[in-house]
Amino acid sequence: xxxxxxxxxxxxxxxxxxxxxxxxxxxxxxxxxxxxxxxxxxxxxxxxxxxxxxxxxxxxxxxxxxxxxxxxxxxxxxxxxxxxxxxxxxxxxxxxxxxxxxxxxxxxxxxxxxxxxxxxxxxxxxxxxxxxxxxxxxxxxxxxxxxxxxxxxxxxxxxxxxxxxxxxxxxxxxxxxxxxxxxxxxxxxxxxxxxxxxxxxxxxxxxxxxxxxxxxxxxxxxxxxxxxxxxxxxxxxxxxxxxxxxxxxxxxxxxxxxxxxxxxxxxxxxxxxxxxxxxxxxxxxxxxxxxxxxx
Amino acid sequence: xxxxxxxxxxxxxxxxxxxxxxxxxxxxxxxxxxxxxxxxxxxxxxxxxxxxxxxxxxxxxxxxxxxxxxxxxxxxxxxxxxxxxxxxxxxxxxxxxxxxxxxxxxxxxxxxxxxxxxxxxxxxxxxxxxxxxxxxxxxxxxxxxxxxxxxxxxxxxxxxxxxxxxxxxxxxxxxxxxxxxxxxxxxxxxxxxxxxxxxxxxxxxxxxxxxxxxxxxxxxxxxxxxxxxxxxxxxxxxxxxxxxxxx
Amino acid sequence: xxxxxxxxxxxxxxxxxxxxxxxxxxxxxxxxxxxxxxxxxxxxxxxxxxxxxxxxxxxxxxxxxxxxxxxxxxxxxxxxxxxxxxxxxxxxxxxxxxxxxxxxxxxxxxxxxxxxxxxxxxxxxxxxxxxxxxxxxxxxxxxxxxxxxxxxxxxxxxxxxxxxxxxxxxxxxxxxxxxxxxxxxxxxxxxxxxxxxxxxxxxxxxxxxxxxxxxxxxxxxxxxxxxxxxxxxxxxxxxxxxxxxxxxxxxxxxxxxxxxxxxxxxxxxxxxxxxxxxxxxxxxxxxxxxxxxxxxxxxxxxxxxxxxxxxxxxxxxxxxxxxxxxxxxxxxx
Numbered sequence: 001x002x003x004x005x006x007x008x009x010x011x012x013x014x015x016x017x018x019x020x021x022x023x024x025x026x027x028x029x030x031x032x033x034x035x036x037x038x039x040x041x042x043x044x045x046x047x048x049x050x051x052x053x054x055x056x057x058x059x060x061x062x063x064x065x066x067x068x069x070x071x072x073x074x075x076x077x078x079x080x081x082x083x084x085x086x087x088x089x090x091x092x093x094x095x096x097x098x099x100x101x102x103x104x105x106x107x108x109x110x111x112x113x114x115x116x117x118x119x120x121x122x123x124x125x126x127x128x129x130x131x132x133x134x135x136x137x138x139x140x141x142x143x144x145x146x147x148x149x150x151x152x153x154x155x156x157x158x159x160x161x162x163x164x165x166x167x168x169x170x171x172x173x174x175x176x177x178x179x180x181x182x183x184x185x186x187x188x189x190x191x192x193x194x195x196x197x198x199x200x201x202x203x204x205x206x207x208x209x210x211x212x213x214x215x216x217x218x219x220x221x222x223x224x225x226x227x228x229x230x231x232x233x234x235x236x237x238x239x240x241x242x243x244x245x246x247x248x249x250x251x252x253x254x255x256x257x258x259x260x261x262x263x264x265x266x267x268x269x270x271x272x273x274x275x276x277x278x279x280x281x282x283x284x285x286x287x288x289x290x291x292x293x294x295x
Numbered sequence: 296x297x298x299x300x301x302x303x304x305x306x307x308x309x310x311x312x313x314x315x316x317x318x319x320x321x322x323x324x325x326x327x328x329x330x331x332x333x334x335x336x337x338x339x340x341x342x343x344x345x346x347x348x349x350x351x352x353x354x355x356x357x358x359x360x361x362x363x364x365x366x367x368x369x370x371x372x373x374x375x376x377x378x379x380x381x382x383x384x385x386x387x388x389x390x391x392x393x394x395x396x397x398x399x400x401x402x403x404x405x406x407x408x409x410x411x412x413x414x415x416x417x418x419x420x421x422x423x424x425x426x427x428x429x430x431x432x433x434x435x436x437x438x439x440x441x442x443x444x445x446x447x448x449x450x451x452x453x454x455x456x457x458x459x460x461x462x463x464x465x466x467x468x469x470x471x472x473x474x475x476x477x478x479x480x481x482x483x484x485x486x487x488x489x490x491x492x493x494x495x496x497x498x499x500x501x502x503x504x505x506x507x508x509x510x511x512x513x514x515x516x517x518x519x520x521x522x523x524x525x526x527x528x529x530x531x532x533x534x535x536x537x538x539x540x541x542x
Numbered sequence: 543x544x545x546x547x548x549x550x551x552x553x554x555x556x557x558x559x560x561x562x563x564x565x566x567x568x569x570x571x572x573x574x575x576x577x578x579x580x581x582x583x584x585x586x587x588x589x590x591x592x593x594x595x596x597x598x599x600x601x602x603x604x605x606x607x608x609x610x611x612x613x614x615x616x617x618x619x620x621x622x623x624x625x626x627x628x629x630x631x632x633x634x635x636x637x638x639x640x641x642x643x644x645x646x647x648x649x650x651x652x653x654x655x656x657x658x659x660x661x662x663x664x665x666x667x668x669x670x671x672x673x674x675x676x677x678x679x680x681x682x683x684x685x686x687x688x689x690x691x692x693x694x695x696x697x698x699x700x701x702x703x704x705x706x707x708x709x710x711x712x713x714x715x716x717x718x719x720x721x722x723x724x725x726x727x728x729x730x731x732x733x734x735x736x737x738x739x740x741x742x743x744x745x746x747x748x749x750x751x752x753x754x755x756x757x758x759x760x761x762x763x764x765x766x767x768x769x770x771x772x773x774x775x776x777x778x779x780x781x782x783x784x785x786x787x788x789x790x791x792x793x794x795x796x797x798x799x800x801x802x803x804x805x806x807x808x809x810x811x812x813x814x815x816x817x818x819x820x821x822x823x824x825x826x827x828x829x830x831x832x833x834x835x836x837x838x839x840x841x842x843x844x845x846x847x848x849x850x851x852x853x854x855x856x857x858x859x860x861x862x863x864x865x866x867x868x869x870x871x872x873x874x875x
Contacts, residue, residue, distance in 0.1 A: 035661075037661040037664060089850070092854070093660075094659075094661060095600060096850050096854065098600050098661065099600060099806070099846065100846075100847055100850050100851070102799075103846040104843075104847070106799060106843040107840070109839075110837065110839045110840035110843060113837075113840075114837065221672075222672070224668065225669045228665045228669070232665065236661075260680075266682060267680050267686065267687065268680070270679035270680035271676065272680070273672060273673075273676040274672075274673050274674075274680050276673075277669035277670070277672060278673065280665070280666065281673075284654055284658060284665070284666050285654050347748070347752075367748075368750075368754055368757065369754075370754075371752065371754025377752050379749070383746050383748075383749040384745075385741055385742050387745060387811075388741050388742075395738065396738050396739075396741075399735050399739075400739070400753050400754030409735060448753070
């Protein structure tokens with residue numbers, strides 16, 4: 001019985017993990033190309049969540065169609081932030097970009113709070129479920145998982161089959177070398193930042209398909225931490241590593257929650273959150289560049 | 296006892312062998328030049344000696360003590376000083392503060408106070424003729440002034456061995472002559488200090504400065520001999536005649 | 543190491559401001575609350591500046607040290623209540639506990655994080671806050687998410703009147719003293735080898751190592767110092783003022799945000815900066831709370847961005863450049 005529950009939880013963890021992974025790919029892309037850590041990461045996810053919720057509650061648009069909307073909004077945000085802020089900080093010390101992305105996140109949170117207020121919201125997209133024996137999976141979660149995988153695959157094709165994607169990879173390797181070879185490095189920076197933000201906002205849509213409640217301006221915080229754990233797990237600069245790191249993280253998170261729930265005198269939810277942080281520190285201690293290093 | 300001794304040092308980056316089985320000995324008071332074109336492995340060699348890189352093979356000895364694994368920051372108090380090809384000033388600090396840092400954490404670490412370090416700094420700032428810029432922020436200096444400050448800062452460490460990384464690249468012939476005169480004067484004032492100057496192939500500076508020359512090519516030691524001999528060695532001539540004009 | 547009194551000029555404007563604040567608060571009716579809030583922000587800025595300003599590293603989990611300090615005071619008073627005969631001594635012990643606990647947390651976090659470079663360090667610290675708070679709640683340490691309420695313990699230990707005096711007066715005075723101490727320590731560091739080493743490692747960590755600087759050691763010194771002041775601040779501004787500690791409140795990330803704003807506004811790495819930043823931020827927040835309650839961050843977030851892009855040296859940083867070469871130079875540091 002316990003094993004069935006554990007297996008069910010692990011499967012749910014894998015499904016959620018795909019979404020977590022996809023949510024982290026944007027972070028890795030931005031770090032890989034621009035060497036910038038987007039400390040405001042969670043806030044962008046939150047934006048995607050609000051887009052989904054609003055489109056559904058106000059206009060009746062189902063979340064699947066929120067995906068392209070979120071992507072466009074994310075790309076726009078990314079381009080705006082790049083050209084107004086990030087571009088000016090290329091020569092600045094690392095501290096500057098850390099604080100700038102952090103402030104961007106705060107700005108988004110406060111703006112959303114101004115528009116929507118700080119209450120917790122949600123939406124209810126009832127599309128039925130599928131029974132998988134060990135667990136029951138609502139179709140919305142299934143779609144979210146499939147969506148994440150699809151996006152990951154599209155990203156792979158982008159990096160390997162398109163000119164722009166190849167240019168991005170070259171800048172990750174060696175920005176000076178790429179410049180010398182005629183790559184428009186500034187353009188790559190802009191596109192990468194925009195794409196990274198776009199992916200992050202889109203992941204907010206998928207995330208709410210999995211968890212359609214608890215949407216509020218400050219929901220991003222925990223996801224920022226999770227994203228960092230995942231990114232460090234999979235290699236901070238590798239989007240693919242991020243995806244697989246997400247899967248692993250999903251498993252660990254759900255697995256540990258199940259196990260903690262068995263222990264007396266603990267609060268499993270809180271302890272799981274602590275556990276993620278402990279893992280982060282552990283990995284940073286042993287191998288900061290990533291445990292699952294893929295190219 | 297030699298001051299610095301490298302035994303069969305090899306440094307690889309993936310498949311690339313940057314430093315190939317190099318052995319070298321430097322005595323107290325020697326002034327030697329390491330010469331070689333770009334990519335010959337000179338900077339990597341310096342990085343191994345200063346502790347930024349760990350060699351795959353071989354050992355580094357300073358005064359017969361094995362420092363191969365010693366962290367970089369512990370090498371300065373032992374007497375190892377270094378300047379960089381592109382100067383690395385502490386930009387927001389003044390010239391005086393920059394040079395004082397050399398005094399505080401070099402061979403005199405633990406023996407001098409902040410005020411004494413500032414006095415030592417003043418002395419070396421005068422030696423390189425930067426006293427007019429003493430209280431300026433280091434980031435506002437011209438490239439040549441920054442190079443001079445680098446030297447003053449390294450000297451303030453009172454090193455036993457000074458690694459000078461392409462101190463002359465990017466300077467016109469007159470500046471090079473001044474620099475050479477400066478270094479010769481410094482050597483006269485600190486006869487026990489050894490200098491390894493790393494230059495690309497500026498013959499004037501090499502001839503005026505060094506007693507001994509080591510030529511590197513593709514990571515390996517080509518020649519290691521007194522200056523005149525080394526520069527007229529046929530192997531060296533061949534390596535340099537193969538280079539495009541203008542270097 | 544001796545500190546030459548002549549070199550204390552930079553402390554004069556700082557202490558002058560603090561004295562003025564005290565007199566205004568104490569002597570003008572209704573001003574105490576505002577002055578207390580300003581004092582808190584100045585202290586927060588001074589403490590945070592010791593690390594951010596001098597090393598250039600951002601600790602996003604900074605408020606955890608304040609939280610831990612609050613717990614230190616709370617635990618000191620509640621767990622040692624059998625020694626209530628000590629009276630005020632118990633409060634002293636509370637402060638000592640706050641210092642010890644913040645030092646321990648700083649060592650634990652620092653051991654992992656301080657070996658990492660800029661971005662990785664920031665990532666490591668992002669979770670410290672969350673991590674520590676959820677450890678307390680998850681493992682139900684120190685009453686877990688219920689927190690500790692120790693008003694009755696306070697009353698038992700020092701008597702109702704003194705307890706209330708702390709809450710309304712002495713806690714805030716202590717905050718001002720902490721700010722003054724932090725300023726002194728900041729100047730001391732700046733003038734000593736520690737300051738030189740920190741400047742070097744902030745500008746160019748690799749070159750600093752070549753110069754013989756043990757960068758990790760100096761980072762730890764700055765980190766722990768900054769943490770201790772945060773702990774003391776939490777112990778007085780939070781624990782002594784309102785005698786309860788409740789995990790979600792004392793680990794609230796927005797205090798770290800405020801600390802960042804204050805230090806950047808005023809000028810990171812300067813002595814006077816955090817004071818100026820604290821005053822500007824505190825006063826702005828006070829009046830914004832009247833006009834636009836709850837939205838001060840909305841206004842300050844873009845201000846941070848503007849400062850980072852256009853005025854990275856902050857108010858005092860710019861002031862320093864203006865007074866260079868004049869007699870005011872030695873007062874504005």
